Amino acid sequence: MRGTDNYLKRWLRDTLGIFNTELRNILHDGGVMIIFIAAGFFYPILYNFVYKNGILEDTPIAVVDNADCSDSRRMIREMDATREIDIAFKCVSMEEARELFDQRKVNGIIYFPSDFGDAIARSQTATFSIYADMSSFLYYKNLLMGAEFVMLHEINDIKMERYSLENPVVYEDINPYNRAFSYSIFLISAILMLIIQQVMFYGMSMSVGTMREENRSFASLPDSYTGHGVGRVVIGRGAVYWLIFMIIGIYVTCIVPALFRFPQRGNYWEILILLSLFVTVCVFFCMSWSTLVTRRESAFLLFLFMSPVCLFLTGFSWPVTAFPAFWKYFSYLFPSTFGCQAFINMNTAGAELGIIAPQLRALCVQGIVYFVLACVAVYVENFALKHKIDILSV
Amino acid sequence: MEFWKNISSVVKRELRIWARRPIYFLGTVAVMAFCTVFYLSFLRDGVPSDVPIAVVDMDGSSTSRNFCRQLDATQLGKVVHYDDFTSAREAMQGGKVTSVCVIPEGFNCDLQSRRQPQISFYVNGLYFLGGSLAWKDLLTMVNLCSGAVQREVMRMQGVPDSQMYGLLRPVDVDVHQIGNATMNYGAYLANMMIPGMLQMVIIIVLVYSLGAELKYGTSRHLLDVAGGDVFTAVTGKLALYTLLFTLISWTEVIILYKWMHFPLAGSLGTMLLAGFLLVLASESVAVLIIGCVPVCRFALSIGALYSVLGLSLTGFTLPVEAMPAGLRGLTYMYPLRHYYEIYVNVDVTGHVLALLLFCFLPFLVMRRLEHAYRYLDYARN
Numbered sequence: 001m002r003g004t005d006n007y008l009k010r011w012l013r014d015t016l017g018i019f020n021t022e023l024r025n026i027l028h029d030g031g032v033m034i035i036f037i038a039a040g041f042f043y044p045i046l047y048n049f050v051y052k053n054g055i056l057e058d059t060p061i062a063v064v065d066n067a068d069c070s071d072s073r074r075m076i077r078e079m080d081a082t083r084e085i086d087i088a089f090k091c092v093s094m095e096e097a098r099e100l101f102d103q104r105k106v107n108g109i110i111y112f113p114s115d116f117g118d119a120i121a122r123s124q125t126a127t128f129s130i131y132a133d134m135s136s137f138l139y140y141k142n143l144l145m146g147a148e149f150v151m152l153h154e155i156n157d158i159k160m161e162r163y164s165l166e167n168p169v170v171y172e173d174i175n176p177y178n179r180a181f182s183y184s185i186f187l188i189s190a191i192l193m194l195i196i197q198q199v200m201f202y203g204m205s206m207s208v209g210t211m212r213e214e215n216r217s218f219a220s221l222p223d224s225y226t227g228h229g230v231g232r233v234v235i236g237r238g239a240v241y242w243l244i245f246m247i248i249g250i251y252v253t254c255i256v257p258a259l260f261r262f263p264q265r266g267n268y269w270e271i272l273i274l275l276s277l278f279v280t281v282c283v284f285f286c287m288s289w290s291t292l293v294t295r296r297e298s299a300f301l302l303f304l305f306m307s308p309v310c311l312f313l314t315g316f317s318w319p320v321t322a323f324p325a326f327w328k329y330f331s332y333l334f335p336s337t338f339g340c341q342a343f344i345n346m347n348t349a350g351a352e353l354g355i356i357a358p359q360l361r362a363l364c365v366q367g368i369v370y371f372v373l374a375c376v377a378v379y380v381e382n383f384a385l386k387h388k389i390d391i392l393s394v
Numbered sequence: 395m396e397f398w399k400n401i402s403s404v405v406k407r408e409l410r411i412w413a414r415r416p417i418y419f420l421g422t423v424a425v426m427a428f429c430t431v432f433y434l435s436f437l438r439d440g441v442p443s444d445v446p447i448a449v450v451d452m453d454g455s456s457t458s459r460n461f462c463r464q465l466d467a468t469q470l471g472k473v474v475h476y477d478d479f480t481s482a483r484e485a486m487q488g489g490k491v492t493s494v495c496v497i498p499e500g501f502n503c504d505l506q507s508r509r510q511p512q513i514s515f516y517v518n519g520l521y522f523l524g525g526s527l528a529w530k531d532l533l534t535m536v537n538l539c540s541g542a543v544q545r546e547v548m549r550m551q552g553v554p555d556s557q558m559y560g561l562l563r564p565v566d567v568d569v570h571q572i573g574n575a576t577m578n579y580g581a582y583l584a585n586m587m588i589p590g591m592l593q594m595v596i597i598i599v600l601v602y603s604l605g606a607e608l609k610y611g612t613s614r615h616l617l618d619v620a621g622g623d624v625f626t627a628v629t630g631k632l633a634l635y636t637l638l639f640t641l642i643s644w645t646e647v648i649i650l651y652k653w654m655h656f657p658l659a660g661s662l663g664t665m666l667l668a669g670f671l672l673v674l675a676s677e678s679v680a681v682l683i684i685g686c687v688p689v690c691r692f693a694l695s696i697g698a699l700y701s702v703l704g705l706s707l708t709g710f711t712l713p714v715e716a717m718p719a720g721l722r723g724l725t726y727m728y729p730l731r732h733y734y735e736i737y738v739n740v741d742v743t744g745h746v747l748a749l750l751l752f753c754f755l756p757f758l759v760m761r762r763l764e765h766a767y768r769y770l771d772y773a774r775n
Contacts, residue, residue: 031691031692031695034692035695038695038699039699046703047706049718049721050703050706050707050712050718051706051712052717052718053717053718054712054716055716056712056713056715057716101572102739102740103740104740119560122560123557123560123561123564124560125559125560125563125564125565125566126565126566127565127567127568128566128567129567129568129569130567130568130570131570131572132569132570132571132572133572133573134571134572134573134574134582134657135573135710135738136710136712136713137579138712138713138716139713140571140577141526147567148567151566151567154564154565155563155564155565158564158565159544159564162561163561165544165547166510167510167540168505168510168543168544169505169510169512169513169539169543170511170512171512171513171514171515171532171533172512172514172515173514173515173517173529173533174514174517175516175517175518175519175525176516177518177519177520178518178519178520178525179519181519181522181525181526183711183716185519185520186519186520186521186522187712189520202698297602297605297606297609297691297694298417300598300602300695300697300698301420301421301599302417302420302421302425304594304598304698304702305425305429305591305594305595307702308590308591308705309429309432312436315521316520316521316522317522317523318436318437318442318523318579319442319445319492319521319523319524321444321445321446321524322439322443322444322445323436324435324436324438326435327432327435344489344520345487345488345489348520349486349487349489349518349520350487351484351487351488355487355488356488358488
């Protein structure tokens, strides 16, 4: 019994020792602290500032009204009144409108042909045309939505007026989580969790790289400790990052949305459960992958491009159901894939823990796999150090 | 003559560094190859199809089932049936479906007796593309449903089919998408994401390459090789990188516009020129960063911060005019922003000149860089 007692005590002492050493290392490393503080604390604010408005309103549009009838004039007035469209120019010809379009003074053209009014009078389909600038999809969306709303309204009015034919089916469309299709609510919700993962990865890689450059190893124990346990190293080091990133995480997921008046529909404690699981998985994920980093700066050179890739892999924009099979499986490598989805669903759509159970399960599996990988990495590193094998020399 | 000899010895020295450290190859060619494959294959469908739409059919009549079948048959939508609203709502909150469409009880009965039944649909706007496509699909189908019922009524009244369309659809809109006729989301994103990644790679790799001389204390050796002139040293280094990055940039342009046939408003020649200038301008920014902050890792952190933000500030997703006023001017600090303006074919000459202006940036910091290279006088930690 004494043996186990001793072992436990030593285990705890060693773990605590590693924890202290790692914490001291991080606090003394200006570069890492800059990443944690500048990126962790300012990036969320910066992104919120860029996407602060989130909604594109009053897209300037040129109109060419060859019909010049009361119907077309009314429609133009109504379009101008929509939130989406601003009739900035009334042109006499398509050439003039096109010139404005080419100079990007307008982002779209609405064209009423000369027979527009006659066609309505003859009970035929009167067609008008819209030409949308596709250089940003939001221009297109605004022009299309503005024109279609007015058109549907007009159709109903005409039918009602002529043969009091009302729509047999009415509809109500509700967009409960993002009422105005705001760009910021959709983007920021996805970005917040990703920031945690990426900042941790760059920070940890920097610290690992520095140790390697100084001919120390992240895997070996400080000299004053006698034990040689893989678990001690992984848990002792991990705990430091876990603590730091729980602080950053609470700031990112709870305080930042409140600062910028974002929807916070989730339960605080449930978000905290998600966050602690996510941060745990991220710690093991970063520990596993940062093993590949041999120099302080190489993480930026080799992995910076992964940030936007990870963002797309969360499925926040291109839907997960349309992912090509390979990229779908590839996305399972990253905690951010499930963490971001779960956070969007919880924080912004108000989902409860039960609803995001699939994502939580996936995070648990990732956590176990990456924990094992992190242990293997430490073991291999120790083995290599002992036998003086140079594994990585990038 | 002396100048060219020095340049060539700097180039040779740089080539030796590349051969010794695979990170330069991995960080440039391998990263760009991965990005190209990713953005082109990930978004290869152009427009997502079969977006899952939850339908709660509380009526279960032949009419409502017909509506579900029609909705399922559209290219955009795929119907997933749920028994009650709660489970459908939970599926939407969990991100499994993009929207919920509720057909009320007595739908068919109300329809036949002209009591205007109401179809409700709930859209999840948090998954932007999926949500807005599902919304568009549902809106179209509900309007078509109304039209179909009205057509039946008119047929019964004896209106000939030839007059029907004009009565049902008195006004119609003809939509032209200028610059991306097929609404290809892949073309839209890859067009800017790939040059955006190139800008990022150039800044990061070049800052590192110039900073590594300081970090490993090899800067004096570099100056010796360059005949003691910092201008020659930087030019020699840049010459090699310019060659490499221009090749990458032109390959990307040719892949995008020749091989993938993505829409292009200007000419291929303009894009090749823009690609070359993007390389030069990004390199200049990199020199400016390392010149202002001659500490390798700080410069890298700044470069990373700058270039990641550049993807947002280019304004191809959220247009610049929707950004806060204070930021709009800042967007012109990014070479990618000018590249984008050249791509959409606005004031090409102006933006080409703007990109050329970037090339003067390194001269501002040459003296500081020389000092740092020669006397290693910068903060070590």
